[in-house]
Amino acid sequence: MKKITLLISGIIGGVFLLAQQKEPFMAFDSQTHNFGTIKEEDGPVTHKYIFTNTGSMPLVIKEVRASCGCTASDWTKEPVLPGNKGFVSATYNPAGRPGPFTKTVTVTSNATNSPITLRFNGTVTPRTKKPEDIYPIVLDSIRFTQNFVYFDSIYAGEVLTKKIEVWNTRKTSATLSFVNAPKHIKVTFKPSATLKPDEKGSIEFIYSAKEKNDWGYVYDNLQLAVNGQTNTNNRITVSAKIREDFRKLSPKQLENAPVLKVNEYAYDFGTVKRGEKVKHDYILTNEGKSDLIIRKKTASCGCTVAELKKNTLKPGESLPLTVEMNTENKSGEVAYTITLITNDPKNAEVILFLRGKVSQ
Template sequence: MMKHLIFILLIVTASLGLAQAQQVGPNISWDNDTHDFGDIKEDGGKVSHNFSFTNTGNAPLVITQVRPSCGCTTSDYTKEPVMPGQKGFVSAVFNPMNRPNRFSKSISITTNSNPPTSTLRIVGNVIPKQATIEDEYPRVLGELRLKTNHLALMKVNIDEVKEGELEMINTSSKLVNVSFRNLPSHIKAEAVPETLKPGEKGVIKVWYDAKKKNDWGFLMDRITVAINGDTQQNRNLLSISANIEEDFSNLSEAEKAKAPKIEFNENTFNFGTITQGQSVDYTFEFKNTGKSDLVIRKTKASCGCTVINPSKSLLKPGETADLKVKFNSTGKLNRQNKSITVITNDPSQPQVTLRVTGMVEPASGS
């Protein structure tokens, strides 16, 4: 019996010794690793909290890195070594502006303890601020404010007249008359009401006639607004964008089977590495593999590329043509990725994107 007790005591003593050996070195112990700010106001300014810790090890503790997640910052932390038994802190700061509703942010702390990384967390709920007129209508146009000065009509069929509107408010103390100058033939615009009383809201209605525009793809127009007859030297501008497409949605399966089809020999040209100032040329080849005439509606190149009209704009079934492209590297450096958009009457791919890529190196001596 005595031998058995001695054996147990030896095991316990050995275990305690092992545990003490394992605790050699610094050790970080947080008072709390999570802080709840509760409800805070979005416009109430930044909030902060100090997370306190104790070095419960037997060697100096050093914070080597503090890494907050997006939306959270650390203003300060203990930078000098923390002796055994002493305390330190990490300060977390959160800015609630433009971050309404619930939030949860983390801070990763790296030290010379084992394990080296620990995570702190701040949580809370941001009460949204009351929106002002300036918040709701951020764009200024003379005495008017608008929610946006860009009307995106998105997809517009070639035979469609599409309508859109922009919301506005008169923030001045006088009557404001809204009219328009030099509208293009494919755009009509009207202010409703035409004259706004102080504080009155209204809309600018726009009608976009795609057939009159007689173009294809992504397009941008700008119209001039006169406020009480004043255009601010044509600086009162609204932008209107549209992507004009052909409507193939009503085609039957039989019509689709007889449709034209465009196929390129390849869709990407990689010119490798060239010196700044050099130009490269390439010819994309394509074929109509469909069963009716293929029409090339439009070709459009991104900045830095020049595209020459295809050798044919109408291809009978089985016919081929080519599209010549030039890339000028003047003023460009490093990796380049340019695009050429080809718009056709192929229902399966009415827009084909070709790419010209490569690397531009500085000229020697530059």
């Protein structure tokens, strides 16, 4: 009986080993590569990884996936017969990516050792920037370092200053001005508003959150005029995120502060037909010890409206925030947000989600 058992085991083992030998196997000469130091201005670099099919069946590469969009891939498209060689290449684009890098390429095939991860690394030395690179924005032959100014986390009542650099590439002098600068943004030109040919200068934007008298994310488009002439496309966008300043509140004041609680932060309305209106109530409750003020409510889409009967909730008071969304011209999976700005020190900004599917 023992002899029979051993004989059967040997036969099964032999069949399994034979099946293994018949499968394709991807054996790379090397699965890593070091590009060393490369120059950004020299452009993309490529390395070709060579492999051999050491199995007994044709090898087919099904997919090659790079770890980032900065890497392009190529590979042997036809089946690789046993004993033959194939390749997987990786091309790295260093443009705008100075410094060290490490990337991967994952190869999926019908080989028994699939998937295989190939790795490469190196260091990119940044190219020397030309003046055109430093001043990439062109508005009527006047070059700017940027066409936006962002005041992040400016507190109500605070005044901050930021600047952008400007370069007159014209052959004649250019006088700059803004025709619609609001009162909360003061603009100064240095060395002056008039730049001689090839002269460089700067524009300072002095932002007063008190004068703006708003909350959360806000922006203004400032219309640029060159020698008194305007173009609708020549704009500098000045944006800010205005926050209430709770930094000086005492422990006692924090203890007595309002506390916002919402019954749910995300609502899935399921599937509705296009054109139907979705309506939902989020219940807001003030669980604090002083009045809760909803300073601002903003929807991420013009198709969505959020309404409150009043903006102040007494301690212990609850109130529905009614949100209505128009699904006209919508289709597929949709998701929108409603942002609340409050005087709750721990929940000064609350984001509510509304999502679902719109069918035709």
